[in-house]
Amino acid sequence: MIVHFPLLLVAVSLLSAYTILIAGWFNRKLSYLISILTIAFQLVLSIFVLRYVLTYGAIRYRLGGWAPPWGIEYVVDVLNAYVLVVFFAASFLIGIYTYRSIEKELPAKKTVSFYVLFQLLITGLCGIIVTGDMFNLYVFLEISSLAAYALIASAGGRSLKASYNYIIMGSIGACFYLLGVGFLYAVAGSLNMHDLMLILPPLYSNKVVQAAFVFFVIGMSIKMALFPLHLWQPDAYTYAPSAVSAFIAATMSHISVYALIRVIFSVFTLDFVRAYVGMDVAICWVAAMGIIAGSVLAIAQNNFKRMLAYSSISQIGYIMLGVGLAPTTTWGFFGAVAHILNHTIMKGCLFLVAGAFIYRLGIWDIRDFNGLGKRMPVASAVFTIAGLSMIGVPPTTGFATKLFLMVATLEMSNYVFAGVLLLNSLLELVYFGRLIERIYFLGGEHDGGTESADEIPCSMMIPALIFGVLCIIVGIFWLTGFAAPLIEPLSGMCEGVMP
DSSP: OGGGHHHHHHHHHHHHHHHHHHHHHHOHHHHHHHHHHHHHHHHHHHHHHHHHHHHHOOEEEEGGGOOTTTSOEEEEOHHHHHHHHHHHHHHHHHHHHHHHHHHHHSOGGGHHHHHHHHHHHHHHHHHHHHBOBHHHHHHHHHHHHHHHHHHHHTTOTHHHHHHHHHHHHHHHHHHHHHHHHHHHHHHHSOOBHHHHHHHSGGGTTOHHHHHHHHHHHHHHHHHHTOTTSOTTHHHHHHHSOHHHHHHIIIIIHHHHHHHHHHIIIIIIHHHHHHHSTTHHHHHHHHHHHHHHHHHHHHHTOOBHHHHHHHHHHHHHHHHHHHHHHTTTOHHHHHHHHHHHHHHHHHHHHHHHHHHHHHHHHOOOBGGGOTTHHHHSHHHHHHHHHHHHHHHTOTTSHHHHHHHHHHHHHHHTTOHHHHHHHHHHHHHHHHHHHHHHHHHHHOOOTTTTOSSOGGGSOHHHHHHHHHHHHHHHHHHHHHHSGGGHHHHHHHHHGGGOSOO
């Protein structure tokens, strides 16, 4: 029965989007309820899938019974089973948050369309995770992208320009990816990931194959907003509705990273990377520049959400640094995979808190944060926990990521990248430290308010609280023996992610 779950995860989500549309004609509130119940169901299924894969091995599901390369195959191994659980857990918490947040930020007439698009976005991202076919991945990539464009634009005003810029950049990224797909098919005659992994080794020196690899890397780098291809991201995160900013930052960007990891390790494999000396180092250098540039640009911002957007660019650099280190040390691969979860928790928490500040006090500007610790004590405390995690204070999730990557850099005796990690922690201390200082140690117009902040709705506060607590619990999970059931199979997959 569980072997059918990969298909069910996608089919249920797609069916739910149509159900939300129809039910919304009769009662708008049904839209939220159907969406949350669907995501909860998908989360339960994903947990069963992860348990099955850890026990029995990968699931291969052939749609319609057609064998590749004629048919599409869904494949779930330890890596994407883990990503599925992370994705649906974050989607569920952010989905709960959307109810009151969207109620305030969007007009009532847009509620139904919002949840239709939200569910379509989840459908596309889920499909990207489970598919084992390169062209099918492109289809789901476009479904998720189109839904994201519309969700960002739903706020109106400046979000329309932000969405337009995203459409232009996202379309360019999709074209690069599709060109890569066409090049591979012309050479290999198959788009099944496992087939390609077996067919490509004798063709590594082929210029078409090499061009395809470059197209994939550029295309997915645009989608994940890797520096310097991040130009669409700051405005999109800043002007989108708060729940949309949180969802895209916490999930969508990481699914794009996952897709690139899947292509590099499961289609081209590490043998291809190792065959061309310096390719992995080039990835590391681009990632290192992104880490520093993102933090430097974050320091220059006064808009809270924009600061978090540039911080996300820096954090994506962490994951790509791990990918670049993976051919030399499994600690690099493990650090990259671990940070998919860690950054999901931290950035999801920070964007939800940003939405809480906007909902309760209507403030975006960091200079207005003076005295928020007294006016909004719980939200401020949650922000502080997530901020300390971003800085890398033990035993938080941020510390775990930096420890894994530091071990990887020292294992290959690359002290420059180790220095980048240390320098960026200092930069993060600057821009999160100044916020903590304003919130707790500087008085202002919000100081001494008579209302309690925690009068923001429970449906908004509880998800943020859960993310905040997870910043500590998951950090302890990675740093102790509790993570062993995941660490061993993930580390072993570095030589070939797709079985």
